[in-house]
Amino acid sequence: MSSPHLAVIGGGQLARMMQQAAIGLGIRIRLLAEGDDASAAQVIADKIVGDYTDLDILREVVADCPVVTFDHEHVPPAHLQTLEAEGHACRPGPAALVYAQDKGLMRTKLATLGVPQPDFSLFDPVVDPNGVQNFADRVGGYPFVLKTTRGGYDGKGVWFIYKESDAAAALASGRILLAEAKVPFVRELSALVARSASGEVAAYPIAESVQKDGMCHEVVSPAPDLDPALAKEAQQLAINIAEQLGVTGILAVELFETPDRRIVVNELAMRPHNTGHWSIDGAVTSQFENHLRAVLGMPLGSTSPHRSWAVMVNILGGVVDDLESRRALVMAQDCEVKIHLYGKNVKPGRKVGHVTVCGDDFDDVVARARRAARLFVEGDTHE
Amino acid sequence: MSSPHLAVIGGGQLARMMQQAAIGLGIRIRLLAEGDDASAAQVIADKIVGDYTDLDILREVVADCPVVTFDHEHVPPAHLQTLEAEGHACRPGPAALVYAQDKGLMRTKLATLGVPQPDFSLFDPVVDPNGVQNFADRVGGYPFVLKTTRGGYDGKGVWFIYKESDAAAALASGRILLAEAKVPFVRELSALVARSASGEVAAYPIAESVQKDGMCHEVVSPAPDLDPALAKEAQQLAINIAEQLGVTGILAVELFETPDRRIVVNELAMRPHNTGHWSIDGAVTSQFENHLRAVLGMPLGSTSPHRSWAVMVNILGGVVDDLESRRALVMAQDCEVKIHLYGKNVKPGRKVGHVTVCGDDFDDVVARARRAARLFVEGDTHE
Numbered sequence: 001m002s003s004p005h006l007a008v009i010g011g012g013q014l015a016r017m018m019q020q021a022a023i024g025l026g027i028r029i030r031l032l033a034e035g036d037d038a039s040a041a042q043v044i045a046d047k048i049v050g051d052y053t054d055l056d057i058l059r060e061v062v063a064d065c066p067v068v069t070f071d072h073e074h075v076p077p078a079h080l081q082t083l084e085a086e087g088h089a090c091r092p093g094p095a096a097l098v099y100a101q102d103k104g105l106m107r108t109k110l111a112t113l114g115v116p117q118p119d120f121s122l123f124d125p126v127v128d129p130n131g132v133q134n135f136a137d138r139v140g141g142y143p144f145v146l147k148t149t150r151g152g153y154d155g156k157g158v159w160f161i162y163k164e165s166d167a168a169a170a171l172a173s174g175r176i177l178l179a180e181a182k183v184p185f186v187r188e189l190s191a192l193v194a195r196s197a198s199g200e201v202a203a204y205p206i207a208e209s210v211q212k213d214g215m216c217h218e219v220v221s222p223a224p225d226l227d228p229a230l231a232k233e234a235q236q237l238a239i240n241i242a243e244q245l246g247v248t249g250i251l252a253v254e255l256f257e258t259p260d261r262r263i264v265v266n267e268l269a270m271r272p273h274n275t276g277h278w279s280i281d282g283a284v285t286s287q288f289e290n291h292l293r294a295v296l297g298m299p300l301g302s303t304s305p306h307r308s309w310a311v312m313v314n315i316l317g318g319v320v321d322d323l324e325s326r327r328a329l330v331m332a333q334d335c336e337v338k339i340h341l342y343g344k345n346v347k348p349g350r351k352v353g354h355v356t357v358c359g360d361d362f363d364d365v366v367a368r369a370r371r372a373a374r375l376f377v378e379g380d381t382h383e
Numbered sequence: 384m385s386s387p388h389l390a391v392i393g394g395g396q397l398a399r400m401m402q403q404a405a406i407g408l409g410i411r412i413r414l415l416a417e418g419d420d421a422s423a424a425q426v427i428a429d430k431i432v433g434d435y436t437d438l439d440i441l442r443e444v445v446a447d448c449p450v451v452t453f454d455h456e457h458v459p460p461a462h463l464q465t466l467e468a469e470g471h472a473c474r475p476g477p478a479a480l481v482y483a484q485d486k487g488l489m490r491t492k493l494a495t496l497g498v499p500q501p502d503f504s505l506f507d508p509v510v511d512p513n514g515v516q517n518f519a520d521r522v523g524g525y526p527f528v529l530k531t532t533r534g535g536y537d538g539k540g541v542w543f544i545y546k547e548s549d550a551a552a553a554l555a556s557g558r559i560l561l562a563e564a565k566v567p568f569v570r571e572l573s574a575l576v577a578r579s580a581s582g583e584v585a586a587y588p589i590a591e592s593v594q595k596d597g598m599c600h601e602v603v604s605p606a607p608d609l610d611p612a613l614a615k616e617a618q619q620l621a622i623n624i625a626e627q628l629g630v631t632g633i634l635a636v637e638l639f640e641t642p643d644r645r646i647v648v649n650e651l652a653m654r655p656h657n658t659g660h661w662s663i664d665g666a667v668t669s670q671f672e673n674h675l676r677a678v679l680g681m682p683l684g685s686t687s688p689h690r691s692w693a694v695m696v697n698i699l700g701g702v703v704d705d706l707e708s709r710r711a712l713v714m715a716q717d718c719e720v721k722i723h724l725y726g727k728n729v730k731p732g733r734k735v736g737h738v739t740v741c742g743d744d745f746d747d748v749v750a751r752a753r754r755a756a757r758l759f760v761e762g763d764t765h766e
Contacts, residue, residue: 023402024724238607327409341407343411
């Protein structure tokens with residue numbers, strides 16, 4: 001086989017969907033996957049199975065790859081610094097990625113940039129046992145949110161604190177904790193931008209994201225009835241953050257929209273993001289193609305949508321564990337539904353795929369996307 | 384690895400583009416490729432390298448695959464019959480595929496179906512040395528066309544006969560020959576349909592195809608200024624042929640449009656076809672996804688286009704042999720161009736990729752698609 005152009009660390013569905021874009025562009029990916037049957041390992045020929053925390057494995061994977069990118073944010077920063085020192089361009093690089101890896105560093109950095117975000121406090125419960133009470137006093141009581149600064153995702157490592165005793169599990173985690181004031185919000189938005197190694201930036205339309213049990217569940221692009229000035233402000237905010245943090249690739253900025261129509265930063269992700277999956281079927285250039293273009297220093301593609309609305313709904317593991325038996329039913333129900341299955345075993349609540357419907361009638365598009373996902377998840381053929 | 388759902392015989396760009404669609408649908412492909420670095424072998428993990436004329440290799444590839452499909456039409460029909468007898472569903476099956484493999488059988492069969500096609504004659508020059516003269520007498524002289532009945536493609540195995548002596552090379556081929564009257568035509572059209580194993584059919588818009596040196600070069604979908612009644616007739620003709628020949632998968636019917644606005648069948652192909660590549664970026668469901676759905680007996684997807692026009696131009700091997708060095712230039716020139724590189728070494732005249740532009744302004748879309756392809760082929764950055 002010829003040398004790869006790009007190493008991708010992590011064999012999840014994001015790497016799998018990068019491969020669809022890579023095939024078109026003629027980009028050869030070498031994958032580091034956690035198992036031979038991982039989602040992306042099923043569809044990438046040039047792969048190594050191993051542990052991304054093992055520096056020797058990482059070195060083997062990137063050996064003849066000039067550029068390295070990621071399916072997830074969990075590679076130890078010290079390893080990335082070593083790979084960079086050894087001549088491999090990590091994109092995003094460790095200096096940027098740390099702000100997606102550590103929520104405490106992210107909050108502290110965004111504060112210096114003057115980015116709108118919740119009031120917060122960082123403390124180590126071992127040396128600061130009154131951290132919870134002190135934060136409650138400062139923000140005027142409960143409720144608020146405690147998060148571990150590292151390693152949490154999809155609702156894991158997050159605790160909602162309605163009274164002091166709710167903090168017990170968080171304190172028992174033995175981890176540095178981030179306390180965040182609970183932001184009253186009317187909905188969640190996502191600002192997705194690509195930033196190329198050349199510095200070029202491209203912003204996708206601002207999407208609305210509906211969470212369920214702490215996980216992204218449904219995304220509507222563009223966010224309905226969003227004030228155009230606020231949409232512009234959110235895009236510019238994401239571009240500024242990408243530039244200030246030196247992000248290369250896709251940056252997703254998860255936002256709260258407050259009742260008084262302001263935006264507040266919730267989370268950052270430096271990789272293709274669930275809130276951008278609609279772009280595979282709904283935009284001229286998907287977030288996966290633009291991520292590849294960005295990390296390889298290529299010019300970015302148009303983020304224009306094909307139709308007025310794109311609605312994506314996740315397929316979570318549910319009652320039905322045989323997705324393939326449902327696939328034909330979903331196809332038969334609606335010939336315009338775009339189906340994405342990740343090749344993963346079904347477990348309750350696990351993201352195993354998504355569906356997207358694009359069109360010009362909002363109510364119709366939303367109803368059809370939900371109906372298709374419901375058929376996958378619940379196996380329910382009734383309306 | 385889990386068992387594959389589908390075996391694909393042949394590692395060319397059609398199998399490569401099938402894989403993009405298969406990733407989305409969660410369909411696992413096992414590939415038989417002619418080399419480990421063949422176009423599709425680069426992007427399919429589960430693959431065997433071997434010779435598709437070797438029955439034992441075919442048996443190894445399809446062993447745990449219920450369904451078999453094809454990147455090309457060259458697998459010996461007897462082998463396909465054996466695989467079918469051994470319980471593997473070949474789609475399209477040998478009884479249909481023979482009409483794409485043998486132009487003589489195709490003409491004879493279409494004649495029995497009353498399909499409009501050129502006057503023709505089949506003869507073996509060894510036993511019928513006057514075959515050329517007899518055909519010339521019958522159709523009123525020259526010019527006409529001689530073709531080998533098997534093995535020709537992209538202009539190979541085709542001779543234009545302007546006088547009797549032009550037939551020498553064809554006669555010397557030692558092959559059964561098909562003589563076809565030359566059809567006066569104003570342009571070439573393509574009618575592309577998918578037919579599922581269930582019998583369901585779906586037709587794409589009729590496209591116009593511009594040939595260059597006997598190869599498809601540029602495709603515009605839909606064909607500009609085509610009489611809607613003739614478009615409907617062409618779609619219905621392709622559906623009828625698919626049904627009458629028992630085709631499963633994509634059927635491409637290449638047509639001549641005559642000066643008096645009739646359609647005449649030129650060639651058939653029973654696989655995704657160059658004239659349908661525009662559908663990857665320009666339609667709700669690409670021809671590759673519908674081919675997979677069809678051969679696996681799934682309901683078909685919508686063939687609706689995203690925009691008013693889609694224009695595809697092939698990238699043929701030319702002056703520039705480093706496509707990757709051109710890729711970023713093409714991207715920089717036009718952020719809406721969709722690039723498809725096949726991972727093949729550049730040889731003069733070889734199809735190594737294609738570009739597609741979609742939009743609503745016909746002249747603009749045509750000009751931009753041509754400009755992008757020219758930059759790839761000629762390395763010319765000037766207008």
